[in-house]
Amino acid sequence: MAGDLPPRTSIKRWFVTTNHKDIGVLYLLTALFTLVFGGVLSLLFRIELLGTGEILLSASGYNQAVTIHGLVMVFLFLSPFAAGLANYLVPLQIGAKDLAFPRLNALSYWFYLSSVVLFFLSFFQDGAFMGGWTMYAPLNIPIYTPSIGGNTTILALGVFVLSITLGSVNFLTTIHYSRAEGLGLWNVPLFTWSWLLTVWMMLFAFAALLAALILLSADRVLLTQYFSREGAGSLLWAHVFWFFGHPEVYIVFFPALGIMFETFQTFAGRRIVGRKWVIIAMVLVAVQSFLVWMHHMFLTTINLPIKTLFMATTIGISLPFDLMVFALIYTLVKGQIRLTTPFLFNLGALLLFILGGITGVFLGAVVLDFEFRGTYWVVAHFHYVMVSGVTALVGGLFYWWPKITGKMYDEFLGKLSFAVYFLGFNLLYFPMFLAWETPRRVFEFAPELGIYHQVMTVGAFVLGASWLLIFYTLGKSLVSGPDAPDNPWTYSRTLEWAIPSPPPLDNWSGRPSYASGRLEFREDAAAPDGGAVEAVERARPAEAHADHASIWPFAIGAGLTVMIAGFAGLRPLFEAMQEPETALTSVGAFYPALTLLGVAVLGYALVGFGRERFDAPEMAIAERWPFDGVGRTKLGVWFFLASDVVVFGAVIGAYVFMRIYVGWGTWDPVPPSALPGLINTYVLITSSFTVVLALVMAERGNKKGLLGAFSATLLLGLTFLSIKAWEWGQEFAHDIYWFTDLQYSLYFVTTGLHALHVIFGLLVAGFMVSRVLTADAYLDDERPVEYFGLYWHFVDIVWVFLFPLFYLF
Template structure:
C-alpha cells in the first residue's frame, strides 16, 4: 500500500500494518476491506457445510452425517450464505467504492459505518457459537413455523442462531441509514442522481430495499425470539394462523432479498461491460428506470412463495400476475447489457469473464424461475430440486459478478495487479464447477428438497453434482492463492489499469489516500475537477471515455495533481468495536433463556452472569460512544436533491424512523392477522375482564403530555433558557417514567388475575391474545426506555449548559419521542378498546 495511505498519524489512524489500525478504523475504505475479507471467511464457512451435504448425497440415505447433523448443515449453509456472505460481500465494494464514485470524503456517519461492520462480524461469530450449544438451528434456512419453535428445535444453539440474525439485522439497519444519508446528501457538485454511476445507483436502490425488507424480517425474528425465550404463542399457534403468519413476514423480506443480492451484481456487470467494451451502457436511463420499477415491485410479489398454502385462488392469481410483471423490467436490463456487448469491442479480462458468466447464469435462472411463477407448475415443482437449482442460478449467479468486481477493484484497493492467468483459470474452474454442480439438479428435479433420501434413478446426477461442488471449491483455492500472491509480490498497479474506465475512483491513486481527493471534487462543468478548499480554484481533469460522450456515469480516468486541503476529520474510534463485543456478550447470555427463565445450576448461572455483564457493558460503551469527540465529514456537500434543506443527522433520524414504521407495522399487522384468523369477536374470550381501558387511557395522557414537554424544551433551547430546557426535559423524563410505572403495575395485576379460565394468571405464554398484547406493547415500552436513556443524557448535558447555542439534538430527540407517542395512539385502541 502507498505510504500516503499507510501513514495515519495525522488522521488519528495507526499504520495499516498494525492490528490496532483495523480495530479502531472508521475510514470507509478500511471498513470496505474488512467487510470483503470477513465475507470471504463466511464463504469458506458456508462452502465447507455445502461440501458436507454433497458428500452425504453421493448415494441416497448415506450415513456420512446423522439426520440432525445434515439438517443443521443444510440450515446453517443457507443462513450463512444468504445473510453473512452474499450481501456483505457486495457491501465491501460499496463501502470502498461508493464514496469515491459520488465525490465524498467518507460516509456521513463514519463511526456508524464501523459499528455496522463490528455488529456484522459478531453476529456471525454468535452464529458460529450456536454449533457448540447442543445444536444450531436445524429447521431450514427459511425457518418455517412451527419448526422454528422449541418443541421441534429445542437446543439453546437454535435460539442463539435466531439472536445472531437479530444482531445481523441491526447491523443492516445501521448501515442502511448511513448509506442513504450519504448518497442523498453528500454527492459532489454537479453529480445529480441522473449522472450517478450505475454501480452507485444499484447500491442506492439496494439500500432502500434493505431498509424496509429487513425491518419486516426484524419483526419476524423478534417475535420468534420471544416465542423461544419467553414462551409466547405466535408461531406455535398453528390453529390461529401462526405458520401462515411466519410465511408472510419472512417472504415479505425474502423476495426483496433476491434483488438486494442481485442489484449490486448487476451494477458490477454494467461497470465491467462499459469498461471492457469501451461502450457506454446502452439505454442507460431506461436501465435505471427498470431498476427503480423492480425495486418497487419487489414488495408486491412475496406471495408467489406461498402458492401451496391455503390462500384463495384469486389472490394467488393476482400474485402470479405481479410475478410475471416483475420479469419485464429485467428483460429490458438484460437486453441493454447484451446490446452494450454487441456495440463495443470486448477485452476478455478476468473481471469481464466473471461478469459475462454471471449474465449467462442469470438468464438460465430467470427462465427456470418463470416456471415457478405459474400457480399450476409451482404445485409440481415446489419442494423439489428444481427450486434449489433455480435459486442458485439466480443467487450464486449474481455472486459470480461480484467475484468479477473483486478482480476489477483489487488493483484500486491494494495497489497491486492480480495474476491474469490465475484469474482466468479461476473463472474456468468456477464456471465448469458451477454448472456441473447445479444444472444436474434440474434433471433430477424430483428429488425432495432438504432430504438425503432420493430415488435411485438420480444417483448419477447427484454424483455429478458432488464432483461439480468440489471443482467449484478448488476454484476458490486458486482465487485465494492468486490474491494472496499478488498482494505480497504482485506488480504495482497504475492509478487506472483499465483503458476505458469512466468512474471517479480511477482518477485517484491506487490505493487512494485517507481523505480520498486532492481538493473538493466538482462535476459542475461536466468533467471532474478539484477545487481547492482554501483558494476556491479548480484543476481540470481529462475524461477518458470509451463511449465517446462526456463523463458517462459521472466519472473520469485521470486526475491532475493538486495539493490536498488541510482537513481535521477523525478516522479512528475504539467504541464501535466495544459496542460490538458488548452486544455479542449480551445476546450470548440471553440465548440461555427458556420460557422466561434461565436453567438452574452452573449453566444457568453462566447465562445469568453473561447477560448482566453484557447489559452493563452495552450501556457503558454506548455512553462512551455518545460522549466521544469525533469530527466527521462537514459540508457543504453539493448535490442533495430532494433533501437540500435537511441536515445529515436529521435525515438519518427520519430514515431510521421509516424503518421503525415497518417494524411496528409488522407487529400490528401480525396482531390483526392472528386475531382475524382466530375470530375477531371470539378474541375477547382469551382476554380477562381485568384487562380494562383505564391504564391505557392514563398512559395515553402521560405520553401526549410528554410530547408537549419536548416541544417546550425545544422552545427553551431556542430562547437559550438553560433552566427552562432542563426543566422541560426533566418533565419529559418524569412522564416517561410514570408511563413505565403505570404499565408495570398493569402488567403485575394481569399476571396475577384469578379465575377458572386464567388459573395461573394472564402471562405472555397463557394464550395468543396475551402474547400479542405483551409483546407489542413491550416493544413500544423498550422504545420508551431507549428514549428515556437519551432524555437522561440530554438532561445531564443541558445542566452543564449544552444545546443553548445549537438546539438540533433536542429537535432530533423530539422526532423520535413524537414517533413513539404516535405509535401508542395506534396501540391504545387496538389493545384496549376494540
C-alpha cells in the first residue's frame, strides 16, 4: 500500500521508498558497490599483465575480467553514480518536492539493481560474456561466446537500458514541468543543465542500444541471424552500437562537467565566465554527439569521402569543448581560489580531461587512427576522458556530502585521498601512451614493454588504495564527523543550500519562488499577483499529502530479474527446434519454469502497481516553458514514445540496411501474400478510431459507451494478433522459422517486436476495462484514456510503415 515512509533506521523503508533523496542514496551506494566489483576485476588483470603470457588468469578468465570490467564501469557505475547525485539534487536545485513520477523513479532504481544482480549471476552460468565491452560482431554470437552467462550479461544490459529510459522520462518531465516560479531555463543551475542535456541524450542514445541488444538477444537465445552474416552483421552492429556509443562519452562526462561548473563557481567565488555561451556549447555538443559515430569505424570498408566527412565533424565537436575549458580556466584566473577537497578533485579532473581530449584529436584523423586503433593509445585516451569524469564525480560527492549527510569530513584526509588518487591515476594510465604498441584486450605484449606494464600495475594498486582512503574519510565523517551547517561553502548560491542539512522529507516548508528576482519562500500557494491558486491546488483537500511508499516497484524488479534469469537459458529449447534429431526432453525444465515464475510474479506486481492509490501532486505554480498547457503525465508519455520511435527506427533501419547490403532483390518477399497484412492494416486503423471513441465516451461520462469502445478496441487488437498468428503458422507449416535464414529473422523479429507492443497495449486496455467495471474509473477523469490512446496510435503508425516494407516492396 502507498503511504507514509518508515523511519530511516528501518530496513523496510529502503524497499518501499519512492522519495527522490532516498532513491539517490540507493543509487550512490549501489554504484559504489559496482565500482569495487569492477575495480577488483581490473586488479586481477593488471596482475596478469605484470608479465607476458598466462600468469594468474586463463585466456577465458582474462577475457571475462576485461569485458565485465568495461561493461560494469561504463554502464553500472558511471551513469548510475551521476544519477544518484541527480536524484538527490536536481529537485532541490529547481524547487520541486520530488520527481514528477516517484514510483517510476523507484522502479528505475530496482531495474538498475536487477541488472547488477544479473551481471553477478552470469559468472555462475558457465561464465560471463567475454567478447569485449563493445560486444563486436561476430564475437558476440553464440558460436564464439556460447555460455548462458553470456546471454544473461546481454539481457542484463537490456534491463539497465529500461532503467535508464524510465529515469530519463522522469527527469525530462520534472525539469521541464516542475521548476520553481520565476526559474527560467537560462537561470537553472549548471549541474541541472548538464543533467538535462544528459537525459535528453540518454533518451535517444540508449534507445538505439536497446534495439541493438534486442537483436543480439534474439541471435543468442532465439538463434536469429542478424550478426552472423559475414561482413553485413559486423558492420550493422558497429553502426547501431556506435550511434549509441559516441553520445555515451558525453552522457558520462556531462554530469561531471556540471559539477566542475558548480564547484569552480563556489571555490573561485565568482559566476562562471560566459555562462550563456557555456550552455549553448553544451547544447551543440549534445546535438553533434549523434553525428560523429562513424569515426569509430575508420577501419571498416566505408568509403574515404564519408570517412573524411566524419573526420571533420569529429574535430568540429571539440570546438565547443574548447569554449567550456577556457570558461573554466578564465573563471579561476578572475577568482579567489580556495583549495578544498571538492575543488582539488575537480581541478584534477579538468587537467586529466584536457590531456584525454588532446590525445583524442589524434584518433579523429583517419591516417593516425589506422596506426593507433586497437592499441593502448586508445585505452589511455579513453580512460583519461572517462575516468576524469569519475574524478569530478568524486569531487561532487565531497561537495554535497555535508548536504546529504549533515556531517563534515576531515579536510586533511580528503586532500590526502586526492593526492593518492591523482598519483595512482597517472601511474596507471600515462604509461599506456608510452607502451601504445601493446594490443588492447590481450595479455601478450613485446618484452621490452614490460617495465611500463609493471608501473601500470603499481599505479592500479595505488589508485585502489586511494579509494579505500576515500571510503575511510567519508565513513569516519558519517560516524563521528561534526555536524554540517546548512551552507558550509561561502560562495555557493544554488537552492539546495538554502534548506537544512540533511533536507527534510518534503524539502520545503514553504514554496520556493524567484518571481521577485531573488529566492523567497512563500507560505501559501497564492499566485504572485494575489490571485486565486490554480484549480488543481484548490481541489486538493486540506489533509491530503504526498505518498512516499510503495512496495510494487521492488516487486516488479524482482519479477523481472527472475524472468530474465530464466529466459537467458532458453537457447537449448530453440536449438532442439532447429535440429529435429535433438531430443526435446534433453532441454530440461529449470529455465522454462524459472521464466514462467518470473512472468507470474511480474504480472501480479504490475497489476498491484496499477491498482494502487498513490498521490504525487503536481506543483500548482511552476515554470513549464516550453510545455505550458501540456499535462504532466501526457508529457511523460510523449517522452517515452520519442524513445520508442528510436527503438523501432533502429530495428527497421537494420532491416533496410541488411536488405541493401545483401542485395534488395536477392530474396522473395516474406510473407508471400500481401492480403493478411492489408487486412491487418485496416483492422489497426479501425482500432485507432475506437480508441478515439472511447475518449469521447469518457469525456461525456458515458460508462456503457466507454466499455463498448474499449471492448471494440480489444476485439480488433485480438483480431490483428489472430491474423498474425495464422500468418506465422503458415510459415511454420512449411518449416520456415525465424532461424531458417536472414530474411526470416528480419521478418519475424521486426513484426514480433510490434506484436509485443500490441500485446502490451491489449493488457493495459483489459486492465482499464476491469477498472471501469469495478470502480467506474475514467468517467470523472478521462486523461488515462487519452494517454492510452497516444500509445495505441503510435503502435498503429508503426504498422503503417511495416506493411509496405514487408508486404509490398
